[in-house]
Amino acid sequence: MSIIVEFYGLAGSGKSTIAHATAEFLRKARCSVSEPGYIHHRYGIPRQHLIRLAMGLCFFCHNPGQAVKGIRHLLHTRQRSLNDSRRIIYNWLWKSALVKHLVAQSKRRPDICILDEGILHALWSACLRGTRPLNQETILASCPAASFTWLLVRVDCESGILRQRLVARAERTNYRPRLLQDWKEGKNADLPRQLSAISDISEAIREHWEMGEVRTMRVSNDKESATDEVAEHVAGWILKNCEPSKSYRTSHASTDYGQRYRRTYERGYYRYQWEQIEKPILDRLFDEQWSRGARSILDFACGGGRILSIGEQCFEMSCGVDVSGSMLIEARRVCHKSDLVLQDITTKPLGSTFDVVTAFRFFLNAEPELRKEALQAIRQALNPGGVLIANVHVNSRSILGCVYRLRNTLFGRTIANTLSYRTFEETLRANGFRIEKTVWYSFLPRTGSGLDRLAAFMMKPFEKAWKATRLPEELAQCFICVCRKTGE
Numbered sequence: 001m002s003i004i005v006e007f008y009g010l011a012g013s014g015k016s017t018i019a020h021a022t023a024e025f026l027r028k029a030r031c032s033v034s035e036p037g038y039i040h041h042r043y044g045i046p047r048q049h050l051i052r053l054a055m056g057l058c059f060f061c062h063n064p065g066q067a068v069k070g071i072r073h074l075l076h077t078r079q080r081s082l083n084d085s086r087r088i089i090y091n092w093l094w095k096s097a098l099v100k101h102l103v104a105q106s107k108r109r110p111d112i113c114i115l116d117e118g119i120l121h122a123l124w125s126a127c128l129r130g131t132r133p134l135n136q137e138t139i140l141a142s143c144p145a146a147s148f149t150w151l152l153v154r155v156d157c158e159s160g161i162l163r164q165r166l167v168a169r170a171e172r173t174n175y176r177p178r179l180l181q182d183w184k185e186g187k188n189a190d191l192p193r194q195l196s197a198i199s200d201i202s203e204a205i206r207e208h209w210e211m212g213e214v215r216t217m218r219v220s221n222d223k224e225s226a227t228d229e230v231a232e233h234v235a236g237w238i239l240k241n242c243e244p245s246k247s248y249r250t251s252h253a254s255t256d257y258g259q260r261y262r263r264t265y266e267r268g269y270y271r272y273q274w275e276q277i278e279k280p281i282l283d284r285l286f287d288e289q290w291s292r293g294a295r296s297i298l299d300f301a302c303g304g305g306r307i308l309s310i311g312e313q314c315f316e317m318s319c320g321v322d323v324s325g326s327m328l329i330e331a332r333r334v335c336h337k338s339d340l341v342l343q344d345i346t347t348k349p350l351g352s353t354f355d356v357v358t359a360f361r362f363f364l365n366a367e368p369e370l371r372k373e374a375l376q377a378i379r380q381a382l383n384p385g386g387v388l389i390a391n392v393h394v395n396s397r398s399i400l401g402c403v404y405r406l407r408n409t410l411f412g413r414t415i416a417n418t419l420s421y422r423t424f425e426e427t428l429r430a431n432g433f434r435i436e437k438t439v440w441y442s443f444l445p446r447t448g449s450g451l452d453r454l455a456a457f458m459m460k461p462f463e464k465a466w467k468a469t470r471l472p473e474e475l476a477q478c479f480i481c482v483c484r485k486t487g488e
Helices: 016-027 038-041 045-062 063-077 081-107 121-131 138-143 160-173 179-182 190-208 224-241 255-263 269-289 304-313 325-334 367-381 399-411 423-430 449-468
Strands: 003-007 114-115 149-156 214-220 296-302 317-322 341-342 354-359 380-392 433-441 479-483
Touching: 003 016, 003 063, 003 121, 003 224, 016 149, 016 224, 045 081, 045 149, 063 081, 063 354, 081 114, 081 255, 121 190, 149 224, 160 341, 214 224, 224 317, 255 325, 269 304, 269 354, 269 433, 269 449, 269 479, 296 304, 304 317, 304 325, 304 354, 304 433, 317 325, 325 341, 354 367, 367 380, 367 423, 380 423, 423 479
Parallel strands: 003 114, 003 149, 149 214, 296 317, 296 354, 317 341, 354 380
Antiparallel strands: 380 479, 433 479
């Protein structure tokens, strides 16, 4: 499950600075961290608003029921002006879109998401300018319908220091927060109401939100020199109490992940890709290895057993290894002759060696250090002259890969991974493997869930047409490398 850490507090409290510093401390601890809310610090205000507007529109189109319901509750607060209503709806839409996207991404690769502005901040803004208070029903209806661990970090600051920071910021930039305008107009009495409102919202979320676990903590940032100390304290608390995923090796560890993964291949593009393209390719490659004398196979990170179910039909001895118990439960449904082992062979060798090792849908998402550890473990599990058959399922030069890279650039972070043939080849060579054969496949870009029938109809004809026209094979979405163990 993903961990979303939302910092909140008054303008000038230093929440953005502390949020970014916390992310840096977590990265040093080798945690997978994303900062999607930090984009305006990198690209500027105009680009920030463009991206956020696109996110809000996408959320409205994909979740119209939830969007309309949330907007209706927010309008119930009766904002003081039309401009205020527009602002709170805009903020709530893009922040809800962000959270939904982060949770969807975490199903493939759980990580820690650091937000210096999130759902709570959007609700707080609606409360401050509204003539009606936010009630519990409104608060909970406005929270995203997604499961995640939510850590709310309140950043406090003494009012005198707060004012100094806002004045200094206003002199450096064009930023004019409403709090500073209120102070200039003599509205200091509004500050206790703001603090009371944010406390009420966070308490309502903590006690009544049922989609996931909510934790809270409170820090003080009264000194400029204390920012790193505060960030280190928050990062340490997260590492101690929230148990974040530090590596791709633990990303499939949840008890229901195996079922979710199995459903990926029961319908849609991936089902037709497997049935029409990947499975026939594997049959040919395994027959080639059998004809050359290979008699045993190990499926590294075997997952739900798709690859192993083919391998056990071609070889005399077959084994699958994975670190996820839920995935091995699914593998047992389709693999009836193979040994299935729950073990991380990157830290504890299996003790047996094989003629062929397969590794599918692993190297793309594994971090560089894990790739190295995995290849060393695979090399140790191979007989002299053994063969590794591995794939990369999003080639960076493919159409989908180019789209992913563009999206990563626009958002300023890695939303979806891509891997080039050259990078993969260099990694293999550095760890004692030589590529003997490469099979490029899946020239039809991955279609959305609404175009499943198109994928079923077009998958194989598109593959044949691409090869017949002799277009560059390097533009395929996926490739398989047959690699020989070297250095013996």
